[in-house]
Amino acid sequence: MRTLFQKKITALAKKRDDIVLLSGDIGNKMFDDFKQIAPERFINCGIAEASMMSVAGGLALSGLRPVVYTITPFVTARCFEQAKISVGYHEANVVIIGTGSGLSYAELGATHHSLDDISIMGSIPNMRVLAPCDPNQLGFYLDEALNLNGPTYIRIGKKGEPIITSEISEIRIGKSNIIKEGNDILILGIGPIINEALLAVEKLKSVSQKSIAIAEMSSIKPMDEIFLKEMVKRNFKTWITLEEHGFVGGMGIRINNWLFKNDASKTIKTINLNTPDQFIHTLGKQNFLRKELNIDESFIYNKLLSL
Amino acid sequence: MSVEIIKNEQLSKISKYLRYKTIKTSHEASIPHLGSCLSCVEILVYLYWSELNLDPLKSSFEDRDRFILSKGHGAPILFQVLAERNFFDSDLLKTAGENGSYFHEHPPKPGYIPGIEAATGSLGHGFPIALGMALGAKINNKSYRTYALLSDGECNEGTIWESAMLAASNSLFNLTVLIDFNKWQATGRSKEIMALEPLLDKWKSFGWHSQEIDGHNFNEIRNSLINAKKNEQQPSVIIANTVKGKGISFMEDNNNWHYRIPNKNEFSEALKELEII
Numbered sequence: 111m112r113t114l115f116q117k118k119i120t121a122l123a124k125k126r127d128d129i130v131l132l133s134g135d136i137g138n139k140m141f142d143d144f145k146q147i148a149p150e151r152f153i154n155c156g157i158a159e160a161s162m163m164s165v166a167g168g169l170a171l172s173g174l175r176p177v178v179y180t181i182t183p184f185v186t187a188r189c190f191e192q193a194k195i196s197v198g199y200h201e202a203n204v205v206i207i208g209t210g211s212g213l214s215y216a217e218l219g220a221t222h223h224s225l226d227d228i229s230i231m232g233s234i235p236n237m238r239v240l241a242p243c244d245p246n247q248l249g250f251y252l253d254e255a256l257n258l259n260g261p262t263y264i265r266i267g268k269k270g271e272p273i274i275t276s277e278i279s280e281i282r283i284g285k286s287n288i289i290k291e292g293n294d295i296l297i298l299g300i301g302p303i304i305n306e307a308l309l310a311v312e313k314l315k316s317v318s319q320k321s322i323a324i325a326e327m328s329s330i331k332p333m334d335e336i337f338l339k340e341m342v343k344r345n346f347k348t349w350i351t352l353e354e355h356g357f358v359g360g361m362g363i364r365i366n367n368w369l370f371k372n373d374a375s376k377t378i379k380t381i382n383l384n385t386p387d388q389f390i391h392t393l394g395k396q397n398f399l400r401k402e403l404n405i406d407e408s409f410i411y412n413k414l415l416s417l
Numbered sequence: 418m419s420v421e422i423i424k425n426e427q428l429s430k431i432s433k434y435l436r437y438k439t440i441k442t443s444h445e446a447s448i449p450h451l452g453s454c455l456s457c458v459e460i461l462v463y464l465y466w467s468e469l470n471l472d473p474l475k476s477s478f479e480d481r482d483r484f485i486l487s488k489g490h491g492a493p494i495l496f497q498v499l500a501e502r503n504f505f506d507s508d509l510l511k512t513a514g515e516n517g518s519y520f521h522e523h524p525p526k527p528g529y530i531p532g533i534e535a536a537t538g539s540l541g542h543g544f545p546i547a548l549g550m551a552l553g554a555k556i557n558n559k560s561y562r563t564y565a566l567l568s569d570g571e572c573n574e575g576t577i578w579e580s581a582m583l584a585a586s587n588s589l590f591n592l593t594v595l596i597d598f599n600k601w602q603a604t605g606r607s608k609e610i611m612a613l614e615p616l617l618d619k620w621k622s623f624g625w626h627s628q629e630i631d632g633h634n635f636n637e638i639r640n641s642l643i644n645a646k647k648n649e650q651q652p653s654v655i656i657a658n659t660v661k662g663k664g665i666s667f668m669e670d671n672n673n674w675h676y677r678i679p680n681k682n683e684f685s686e687a688l689k690e691l692e693i694i
């Protein structure tokens with residue numbers, strides 16, 4: 111995702127002279143191409159995210175299209191009030207990119223885990239919140255966000271996420287899509303962790319007749335209510351939400367709330383797979399932590415088998 | 418009598434009138450922060466009558482100078498300034514403090530009150546927004562200048578110093594910061610609550626073209642702004658030594674007037690001192 115972001119933002123900045131990239135002193139060499147085509151529009155704001163976020167607001171109020179880029183906790187929790195006031199309240203045309211979201215920086219410890227960013231940014235009025243599940247979707251989202259008025263937060267992973275949205279005909283903000291068809295159980299996911307569900311369902315094929323649909327809810331705010339209403343009509347017995355994020359303020363709780371208001375039959379069972387409400391002390395690779403926290407392929411597989 | 422002196426007299430007259438209007442509104446609508454408003458009257462009057470390239474009838478024309486009241490609690494005096502400069506009908510200010518009015522204690526986001534460039538009130542936000550506007554001018558090849566008025570208490574905020582470093586590294590000579598150095602913050606002396614002094618040396622060491630002036634003296638304000646514009650390498654800071662509550666003897670340097678609303682007697686005393694009655 112990082113690579114796609116770097117290539118895409120450079121290509122866009124080549125075409126448009128209003129794009130300004132603000133970095134919080136990360137991405138050594140990553141933005142060399144950008145700096146070559148638009149040196150005056152690459153601003154390393156230093157390790158000073160609060161100032162950077164308000165500067166982005168000021169640039170947007172001057173008619174420019176700033177894109178703020180740094181590690182997720184530092185571009186969300188660290189400068190929440192600046193995102194809220196300088197960007198959200200001013201309805202500023204700012205795109206905020208949080209890189210290394212969820213447990214992408216698993217080994218770096220709780221300071222670098224971002225399991226609260228959707229909750230934090232989602233609480234800001236006017237703020238779009240997107241968690242693209244692969245580089246392909248990120249490309250579409252970035253393009254669109256830079257043409258819409260108002261602020262957008264995009265949480266991205268790191269490197270090498272597999273492409274899982276190539277079959278989708280229309281990727282746009284506010285629209286959810288089925289990634290894999292099925293009839294019995296619906297898995298709703300956000301971000302690259304959807305791939306764990308795809309792997310689990312693939313593995314399940316040989317041992318079970320259960321028919322599992324997988325959909326991406328990557329556009330968390332705005333949420334595609336038309337899509338959700340269609341899903342309600344399809345009578346899945348169970349909806350499973352899957353996210354590399356805590357429950358509070360995440361996608362799962364939004365789905366639960368939505369169903370509470372919109373599922374008249376109250377017969378749909380929901381299962382929320384997310385990270386626990388605790389700091390994580392035992393560290394390891396991202397895969398290890400996904401397993402430890404029961405949001406990985408094998409946990410999903412066993413869960414599906416048990417239903 | 419030289420033109421400049423006449424001008425200063427006019428500016429003084431306007432300042433006195435705006436002090437009266439601000440105190441009156443505070444008294445009638447129970448709007449606080451009088452002390453903080455009265456300390457920056459001369460700075461605002463000079464900026465809005467003699468410095469800023471603005472058009473009250475076209476308040477958002479592209480090449481206008483930008484002014485950000487980073488010390489957003491000075492809004493009551495800024496609203497009076499904008500009304501007096503005809504950005505909007507001064508009758509609108511009669512709604513100040515009323516339910517449903519846009520005119521309360523802080524400037525709202527642009528679009529609600531003509532002439533307001535950014536919402537402030539939470540300290541430490543306006544300055545980096547102003548920095549973004551100055552940077553925007555540089556990127557867009559625009560010649561407008563950006564000004565931000567900060568309070569000394571506001572210099573407690575980390576974003577002030579983050580932004581001070583960033584403006585210097587980007588050589589934003591089109592950015593001028595004025596600090597209303599009235600020596601007080603909400604609950605005490607600004608040099609005692611945090612180690613604010615030496616304030617001028619701090620800004621100098623952060624790479625800024627730094628000047629210190631009497632913030633109630635129009636000649637000094639004028640000269641410092643001329644000097645700021647002559648500098649073409651660094652952003653400029655003007656530390657304006659001011660008196661909190663300036664102009665009303667019983668409010669001067671008395672921090673109770675950070676929040677206190679003048680009662681009837683105090684209001685009529687103030688009018689006498691301003692020679693309104």
